[in-house]
Amino acid sequence: MKTQTRSRWWVVRKELDPSQSxxxxxxxxxxxxxxxxxxxxxxxxxxxxxVTVSAESPRLQSIYSxxxxxxxxxxxxxxxxxxxxxxEILAARKSGQPQASTARxxxxxVRQIHPxxxxxxxxxxxxxLADDSIRKTWIDLAEGKLKATKEPLTVENLxxxxxxxEMLTKAGTDWPTEALLKLLPQSSExxxxxxxxxxxxxxxxxxxxxxxxxxxxxxxxxxxxKTLLQRYAESWRTIVLGFLLAISVAIPLxxxxxxxxxxxxxxxxxxxxxxxxxxxxxxxxLMAIFGLDLGPKIMLVFLGTLPSAILMISKTTRSLDGSLxxxxxxxxxxxxxxxxxxxxxxxxxxLYKDLRLLFGTAWTWLVIAELLGFKSGLAExxxxxxxxxxxxxxxxxILLIGLSGxxxxxxxxxxxxxxxxxxxxxxxxxxxxxxxxxxxxxxxxKQPVTSTPEAPTASPS
Amino acid sequence: xxxxxxxxxxxxxxxxxxxxxxxxxxxxxISSLFKIFDSKAGEIVALKDINLTxxxxxxxxxxxxxxxxxxxxxxxxxxxxxxxxxxxxxxxQPVTGPGRDRGMVFQSYTLFPWLTxxxxxxxGPRMAGKDDFTNESEARQWLALVGLDKFENSYPHQxxxxxxxxxxxxxxxxxxxxxxxxxxPFGALDPQTRQQxxxxxxxxxxxxxxTVFFITHDLDEAVFLSDRILVLDPRxxxxxxxxxxxxxxxRSHDQLREPEFLATKxxxxxxxxxxxxxxxxxxxxxxxxxxxxxxxxxx
Ligand SMILES: Nc1ncnc2c1ncn2[C@@H]1O[C@H](COP(=O)(O)OP(=O)(O)O)[C@@H](O)[C@H]1O
Ligand SMILES: [Mg+2]
Numbered sequence: 001m002k003t004q005t006r007s008r009w010w011v012v013r014k015e016l017d018p019s020q021s022x023x024x025x026x027x028x029x030x031x032x033x034x035x036x037x038x039x040x041x042x043x044x045x046x047x048x049x050x051v052t053v054s055a056e057s058p059r060l061q062s063i064y065s066x067x068x069x070x071x072x073x074x075x076x077x078x079x080x081x082x083x084x085x086x087x088e089i090l091a092a093r094k095s096g097q098p099q100a101s102t103a104r105x106x107x108x109x110v111r112q113i114h115p116x117x118x119x120x121x122x123x124x125x126x127x128x129l130a131d132d133s134i135r136k137t138w139i140d141l142a143e144g145k146l147k148a149t150k151e152p153l154t155v156e157n158l159x160x161x162x163x164x165x166e167m168l169t170k171a172g173t174d175w176p177t178e179a180l181l182k183l184l185p186q187s188s189e190x191x192x193x194x195x196x197x198x199x200x201x202x203x204x205x206x207x208x209x210x211x212x213x214x215x216x217x218x219x220x221x222x223x224x225x226k227t228l229l230q231r232y233a234e235s236w237r238t239i240v241l242g243f244l245l246a247i248s249v250a251i252p253l254x255x256x257x258x259x260x261x262x263x264x265x266x267x268x269x270x271x272x273x274x275x276x277x278x279x280x281x282x283x284x285x286l287m288a289i290f291g292l293d294l295g296p297k298i299m300l301v302f303l304g305t306l307p308s309a310i311l312m313i314s315k316t317t318r319s320l321d322g323s324l325x326x327x328x329x330x331x332x333x334x335x336x337x338x339x340x341x342x343x344x345x346x347x348x349x350x351l352y353k354d355l356r357l358l359f360g361t362a363w364t365w366l367v368i369a370e371l372l373g374f375k376s377g378l379a380e381x382x383x384x385x386x387x388x389x390x391x392x393x394x395x396x397x398i399l400l401i402g403l404s405g406x407x408x409x410x411x412x413x414x415x416x417x418x419x420x421x422x423x424x425x426x427x428x429x430x431x432x433x434x435x436x437x438x439x440x441x442x443x444x445x446k447q448p449v450t451s452t453p454e455a456p457t458a459s460p461s
Numbered sequence: 462x463x464x465x466x467x468x469x470x471x472x473x474x475x476x477x478x479x480x481x482x483x484x485x486x487x488x489x490x491i492s493s494l495f496k497i498f499d500s501k502a503g504e505i506v507a508l509k510d511i512n513l514t515x516x517x518x519x520x521x522x523x524x525x526x527x528x529x530x531x532x533x534x535x536x537x538x539x540x541x542x543x544x545x546x547x548x549x550x551x552x553x554q555p556v557t558g559p560g561r562d563r564g565m566v567f568q569s570y571t572l573f574p575w576l577t578x579x580x581x582x583x584x585g586p587r588m589a590g591k592d593d594f595t596n597e598s599e600a601r602q603w604l605a606l607v608g609l610d611k612f613e614n615s616y617p618h619q620x621x622x623x624x625x626x627x628x629x630x631x632x633x634x635x636x637x638x639x640x641x642x643x644x645x646p647f648g649a650l651d652p653q654t655r656q657q658x659x660x661x662x663x664x665x666x667x668x669x670x671x672t673v674f675f676i677t678h679d680l681d682e683a684v685f686l687s688d689r690i691l692v693l694d695p696r697x698x699x700x701x702x703x704x705x706x707x708x709x710x711x712r713s714h715d716q717l718r719e720p721e722f723l724a725t726k727x728x729x730x731x732x733x734x735x736x737x738x739x740x741x742x743x744x745x746x747x748x749x750x751x752x753x754x755x756x757x758x759x760x
Binding site: 321323324326327328329330331332333334337341342345346348420421422423424 | 576584588642
């Protein structure tokens with residue numbers, strides 16, 4: 001059949017073949033990245049030229065000073081005007097009749113270097129009119145004694161510097177009477193995106209700088225200084241302690257509620273009610289009880305996780321196939337044995353799944369918890385830098401939380417096959433697909449036995 | 462086909478067997494058993510005045526349409542359900558709850574998925590506190606009996622349906638019960654596997670001193686397996702008839718076409734599906750005109 005060979009993409013409730021799935025799973029990450037990139041780098045954000053080196057020209061109606069933001073067309077007009085001025089000066093010089101110039105005009109040109117000199121720390125801001133010092137700067141630059149590292153001069157402008165310095169030295173202490181060349185305008189290009197739209201490249205660089213930083217970043221004044229990774233470790237400590245505390249209460253309680261109606265009727269109605277009170281609302285109470293350090297943070301994660309964990313685990317326990325319990329009873333198991341030999345081993349895989357899910361939601365509580373009392377962990381970065389609109393620092397921290405939650409879940413899902421070899425493991429996850437080749441070698445055989453050559457009554461499956 | 466043969470005609474050998482059987486002590490005695498469920502739609506009389514005696518080493522089948530109370534009956538015998546009134550005695554002892562003297566095999570696969578096949582078979586003895594060394598060697602023997610000795614370390618999900626049920630039988634037998642209760646154990650299997658399992662069950666029954674109480678809604682299965690068949694009428698579930706199967710033992714599936722077999726089956730059909738006649742479809746009302754247009758040569 002012709003239609004059979006072509007694999008189709010849209011079929012109701014039908015799994016795609018592995019290669020199709022892989023493509024789509026990759027796309028599921030690539031698409032958002034593409035959207036983000038297009039949004040950031042697309043042509044819809046206005047480019048502005050922020051002037052760093054300026055000049056004046058009679059060709060121009062207006063004077064542009066350092067710091068001005070110019071639209072691309074204005075910038076172009078500006079640059080060409082100065083270039084043409086210089087060309088005129090050079091042409092006049094070549095013809096043997098150089099343009100005459102007053103000291104005042106030349107001083108104006110020499111002062112062009114001042115913004116660069118201040119940025120690089122050669123001159124102070126106040127020396128704007130200190131022409132002798134400025135003049136010295138030109139000569140030092142030309143001789144290579146100074147080198148602009150912060151706001152480098154273009155090659156063309158270095159040429160201008162050399163040419164002018166030569167004339168300045170020739171003139172001795174006087175000012176040259178011949179027209180000096182003008183420094184060509186320089187600018188830094190800036191895209192005027194909204195402050196919250198940080199392009200992926202910037203976030204990636206900032207992320208990398210964050211996780212490779214060995215020196216503490218500049219945090220809030222007075223606050224402890226820590227690197228991103230140190231804060232990250234703090235976050236892990238808070239979430240792990242809070243989570244472990246919560247499940248060490250929730251697992252026994254949930255198992256009891258799911259097994260014994262007595263426990264269920266006694267505990268669940270209140271737990272259910274309690275779960276409707278948002279845990280962060282108790283933040284102030286927790287601070288009053290546990291102080292401002294780690295205590296309230298752990299307890300908030302605990303409090304946020306606990307009610308839903310109890311309800312979830314008891315529901316999971318209740319959903320254990322009742323016929324297994326009946327089978328055990330007909331085999332002579334007593335009440336205690338039912339709990340220990342059927343209920344507990346029977347619910348373990350679903351319980352494990354629940355815990356994975358709960359750990360995922362615990363990250364939500366973490367972010368709120370870390371703002372209680374003395375801020376700590378990744379949430380501190382998000383909060384303090386977020387207030388200053390430094391989103392290039394905020395996003396890596398958020399990203400780190402997302403990546404941690406995601407990979408933790410994937411790793412746990414993947415490990416399940418080793419904890420529960422008796423389960424039919426569906427290869428659904430991202431990692432399990434990734435490692436499926438290796439798992440087949442390491443893990444026990446998963447294929448159901450289809451033939452029984454020895455048994456006389458072998459049954460076809 | 463000998464049309465005159467009735468299911469009541471027993472050959473001398475069969476008759477002798479039944480006489481011998483009835484002299485054995487009763488193993489299961491059900492007397493005036495009622496079960497009434499309270500549901501939203503009102504009371505449902507699931508079982509009405511059931512009386513039955515099953516003798517030791519007898520193979521008893523319960524036959525009936527779905528919903529006639531077969532499962533309810535066997536669950537009462539297993540102690541998983543309490544009767545509304547009446548009494549059940551096993552070996553002279555009244556049934557009050559689940560117990561080791563009654564092994565049960567369910568239609569759904571109830572092997573513990575987290576235990577290997579061997580550990581499943583060892584489950585009952587372990588619960589009784591027997592030492593694991595004996596449990597293990599005995600479990601191996603039970604597995605050998607059901608032909609699963611090669612799969613003792615497999616997990617249930619690795620077995621086929623038939624193998625799962627064989628393991629379930631071994632698990633029930635490992636507890637050395639007096640009676641084996643089976644609720645449509647082969648109902649989910651394909652016909653071929655089902656026949657194999659039936660032959661297999663008879664083999665086991667021959668080798669082990671056990672009484673079997675077997676529920677099915679399959680006529681062939683009932684006739685093939687049992688000494689006697691208890692036919693239940695639906696709504697309310699009550700005893701329609703207890704049929705003594707005249708097919709001689711040892712049985713094989715070749716007997717499926719023999720006169721005793723056919724006569725018994727024919728009789729069961731008449732008492733089980735009397736009201737099936739109303740279902741004849743009215744063909745001229747169906748939109749099948751185009752199909753008949755194809756041609757007259759279609760028969
Ligand atoms: N727990 C229950 N509550 C109410 N009605 C029930 C319950 N169990 C069975 N019944 C009813 O009793 C009747 C017999 O059911 P069952 O014994 O399962 O029949 P069978 O096994 O022959 O198919 C059915 O009408 C069913 O609806
Ligand atoms: Mg049933």
